[in-house]
Amino acid sequence: xxxxxxxxxxxxxxxxxxxxxxxxxxxxxxxxxxxxxxxxxxxxxxxxxxxxxxxxxxxxxxxxxxxxxxxxxxxxxxxxxxxxxxxxxxxxxxxxxxxxxxxxxxxxxxxxxxxxxxxxxxxxxxxxxxxxxxxxxxxxxxxxxxxxxxxxxxxxxxxxxxxxxxxxxxxxxxxxxxxxxxxxxxxxxxxxxxxxxxxxxxxxxxxxxxxxxxxxxxxxxxxxxxxxxxxxxxxxxxxxxxxxxxxxxxxxxxxxxxxxxxxxxxxxxxxxxxxxxxxxxxxxxxxxxxxxxxxxxxxxxxxxxxxxxxxxxxxxxxxxxxxxxxxxxxxxxxxxxxxxxxxxxxxxxxxxxxxxxxxxxxxxxxxxxxxxxxxxxxxxxxxxxxxxxxxxxxxxxxxxxxxxxxxxxxxxxxxxxxxxxxxxxxxxxxxxxxxxxxxxxxxxxxxxxxxxxxxxxxxxxxxxxxxxxxxxxxxxxxxxxxxxxxxxxxxxxxxxxxxxxxxxxxxxxxxxxxxxxxxxxxxxxxxxxxxxxxxxxxxxxxxxxxxxxxxxxxxxxxxxxxxxxxxxxxxxxxxxxxxxxxxxxxxxxxxxxxxxxxxxxxxxxxxxxxxxxxxxxxxxxxxxxxxxxxxxxxxxxxxxxxxxxxxxxxxxxxxxxxxxxxxxxxxxxxxxxxxxxxxxxxxxxxxxxxxxxxxxxxxxxxx
Numbered sequence: 001x002x003x004x005x006x007x008x009x010x011x012x013x014x015x016x017x018x019x020x021x022x023x024x025x026x027x028x029x030x031x032x033x034x035x036x037x038x039x040x041x042x043x044x045x046x047x048x049x050x051x052x053x054x055x056x057x058x059x060x061x062x063x064x065x066x067x068x069x070x071x072x073x074x075x076x077x078x079x080x081x082x083x084x085x086x087x088x089x090x091x092x093x094x095x096x097x098x099x100x101x102x103x104x105x106x107x108x109x110x111x112x113x114x115x116x117x118x119x120x121x122x123x124x125x126x127x128x129x130x131x132x133x134x135x136x137x138x139x140x141x142x143x144x145x146x147x148x149x150x151x152x153x154x155x156x157x158x159x160x161x162x163x164x165x166x167x168x169x170x171x172x173x174x175x176x177x178x179x180x181x182x183x184x185x186x187x188x189x190x191x192x193x194x195x196x197x198x199x200x201x202x203x204x205x206x207x208x209x210x211x212x213x214x215x216x217x218x219x220x221x222x223x224x225x226x227x228x229x230x231x232x233x234x235x236x237x238x239x240x241x242x243x244x245x246x247x248x249x250x251x252x253x254x255x256x257x258x259x260x261x262x263x264x265x266x267x268x269x270x271x272x273x274x275x276x277x278x279x280x281x282x283x284x285x286x287x288x289x290x291x292x293x294x295x296x297x298x299x300x301x302x303x304x305x306x307x308x309x310x311x312x313x314x315x316x317x318x319x320x321x322x323x324x325x326x327x328x329x330x331x332x333x334x335x336x337x338x339x340x341x342x343x344x345x346x347x348x349x350x351x352x353x354x355x356x357x358x359x360x361x362x363x364x365x366x367x368x369x370x371x372x373x374x375x376x377x378x379x380x381x382x383x384x385x386x387x388x389x390x391x392x393x394x395x396x397x398x399x400x401x402x403x404x405x406x407x408x409x410x411x412x413x414x415x416x417x418x419x420x421x422x423x424x425x426x427x428x429x430x431x432x433x434x435x436x437x438x439x440x441x442x443x444x445x446x447x448x449x450x451x452x453x454x455x456x457x458x459x460x461x462x463x464x465x466x467x468x469x470x471x472x473x474x475x476x477x478x479x480x481x482x483x484x485x486x487x488x489x490x491x492x493x494x495x496x497x498x499x500x501x502x503x504x505x506x507x508x509x510x511x512x513x514x515x516x517x518x519x520x521x522x523x524x525x526x527x528x529x530x531x532x533x534x535x536x537x538x539x540x541x542x543x544x545x546x547x548x549x550x551x552x553x554x555x556x557x558x559x560x561x562x563x564x565x566x567x568x569x570x571x572x573x574x575x576x577x578x579x580x581x582x583x584x585x586x587x588x589x590x591x592x593x594x595x596x597x598x599x600x601x602x603x604x605x606x607x608x609x610x611x612x613x614x615x616x617x618x619x620x621x622x623x624x625x626x627x628x629x630x631x632x633x634x635x636x637x638x639x640x641x642x643x644x645x646x647x648x649x650x651x652x653x654x655x656x657x658x659x660x661x662x663x664x665x666x667x668x669x670x671x672x673x674x675x676x677x678x679x680x681x682x683x684x685x686x687x688x689x690x691x692x693x694x695x696x697x698x699x700x701x702x703x
Contacts, residue, residue, distance in 0.1 A: 031048075190236050264377050278414075315360040450481055455474050566578070596621075632654075672693075
């Protein structure tokens, strides 16, 4: 504990970065909903980064294509964007922010959402995109970050060479620090270029201190640099003629997505949360994060010819895999699964590192007008060796083999008060998958959405991020309903209902299963800095039974009820307070019921005239089953959210200081103290004692 307090004192002068507006609160709420619905642990850093990029670059309200990016974040409805575009057609470009208040359907809450994101400047076409101007007006950003758990985990304990030789997975081969570095150059919205380097905690850096015996065992699997190295280059709007231009060209690491993400959607995406689920984001994006799984590496380009967008893409990446058979030269001949963690800390994880090559190539053609788009996508994935999962009943229809072809058709059509959208896809085994959605906004204060998706149990796709209640677009069907209503000034109600079901077994269900998800959230905005919300969620899920009271393999009902109160409000010009109280009630047939709670107090100090700010949290939790989680303010471009298990308290201090207007230093230190356990985690992650302390230090240089 003394060590923890000393660390806080050390970090206080370098207090942290935190945004404080209603838009941030909504994005946090979106991510919390994603985590609640996802059955697998997923890194959402990419979504956080895309949101920060949106805040930094600002969106030109007079550019319809830029404005449509807000739909991807579910911040405003399609109806509002159409209303803004209609206003511009009738009265010309919007010059002042107050003009937005006169547009039909834009209430005070929407104004608060849009204010930090929009700009009204017209593009300066007098500046030619010459090399001189590119380097003169381009912006540089360098990020250096180090994270570390300050406790000594079992994986970092000293192990003798003889024991390590007999059990090479007894220890992490590197140090406990996570090291991340990124450089990015940007010129207006035309050019992005840079690189990212990362070493995860437990991975070695450069020359490893590994004994010769282990080094020999790892022959051919060692690397001599950062574990993950990424380079990206993206350029937009290269004019060739009046009707032909290269709208986007990406080289290096990138992401692509078309339609609603059923046929092709790499990376992660915002889904759900009320309102329209229509996607209209850019098809090609630079991959700037350190996510070692959800990225493509190669080249992609979109050519715009009249009203057609023609895209081609090629990717060749190394993938982690569990090798189940090798040939006479000990090269992988067959794998049982693809690894998704991106961690290479032990002998076993290094053996699986970059075991195979995954190649992807394909294209898309779309016809697009101001309110209509119809597209066709086809792509092929080739693995360097066959994938044959260990036989289980639930994975009977999983992909087996080396090559897979996917293709599909997508569309959307937007009227003034109605938008319809959908996508139909098939894999090369002729299994179908698709979704169809419609959103209607009969008046500016209310909208309704209905979506039906059907993902056949035999559908196979390595790159799909469409809307789903489960972890992928397979073995799921059902209706999703939502409504968003401004029933009084500054009051908003969002209600959702989802009824997914599976026609085949899952790893968590012995038989076909059903789920019911309900959510109701009421929000009230007192002013531009104050927001109060009450959220009620109920989930009834069929799953495998277990425990001493279960005598046969049958499905049982797991019912989860969550009630959350959250308020954000100012306490003076420089201080913002956030309070949350939430209660969870989990009931399962034939098993012990559990009750959980979370209470926290945030204090955010952000003086307008000072170059520093900080955020502090004190939280109490009791969660026997780990059903409680909370988003944490973090250093820039980082993602911090996770389940809180057992009983205890969580404290963190997050701060920033700006030096000379160009150098930003962010720091965070946190401590979790448990009151009901004497050991934290297990295996190589085991920490002896009941205190877990973590720290982060980040420096950002902008030129």
